[in-house]
Amino acid sequence: MRLLAHLTHHSIESLGNQQDLKVLKREAARGIVLREEKILLMYTSRYDDFSFPGGGLDAGEDPQLGLRRELHEEAGAHDIDIIAPFGKVTEHQPTWKADWDMMFQTSYWYHCKLNQPLVANQLEHYEVSNGMSVEWVALDEAIRHNHQVMQRRPDSMGISIGRETLVMERVASELLTGNGEKRGQPPREREASL
Template sequence: MKLLKSTIHPEIENLETVSKFTRKATRAITLKGENILLLYTDRYHDYSLPGGGLDEGEDLISGMIRELKEETGAKNISNVEAFGLYEEFRPWYKEDFDVVHMLSYCFTCTVDDELGSTKLEHYEVSNGMKPVWINIHEAISHNEKTIAESDKKGMSIERETYLLRLIRSTFL
């Protein structure tokens, strides 16, 4: 899969001197014209692509399909194609490691317009996460405003906004 971007969080001064572990995740890109299926998270006031970490022994496409179904209730997922890899090194806030090497494998796919029931995890519900079909231009503008003005934004918003801009320039 082609590398879309590689980033190192500004708090990380030297990757050679820190303990790190790798986390593999997937992200689903589902477009209907200029509308895109995203997750809105109230806690961080942002839009993000559906997806998440792979389970032990799970392949990339199966993981993407599972996460997309769980987080959005998407039905009839088909036409799955690789889009690219976003790599990042971010601080880790647990005692076992200093840095997480996050690999986000992004795939395009199609789904039915109507979504079914979600199976969100407890923390996703607590964070106010919900699936939405939204105009991609509106989602990008919203995230850009959150980046500029909000102190409650999460570390993933830069990745998500970069990917949304790339999706817009590639497909629209």
């Protein structure tokens, strides 16, 4: 799968190139589900941001199987076609696990199609506590909203907003035109610090 970007969270840069850092490796799968001029996204009120539905893979889990599981749990999607891989983002970021110095995460995005309407989702406790909800939203509106949050940099801002917004912009430039038709543009790799 093509690399869309490698990101390094600003808090990780201060750790330098130390050889003995304990790095937690994590993989995640995320879905790109388009319907006319709207995209299926998760809105999280705690962070006031939009993100793609999906999440962490279980140990040894195939990314496409994990994506199907995550889309069912988070968004209530139960009949999904995976059209094509879209790309992956690798990133070094802080971790919430005490025994690790940082996390290296690889997130895989897949362009998907829903064959049936969404049903009730099955959010995890922390997702409910964070105020997560399923939204069909205009992609440019979600991008604009996330950029406004990043400009304000509130204390509540989540660490994934930069990654999610970057991929939204790639989806807008590569999968959508003004009338919702697909278009192809050559991929570009990007390295950034968030």
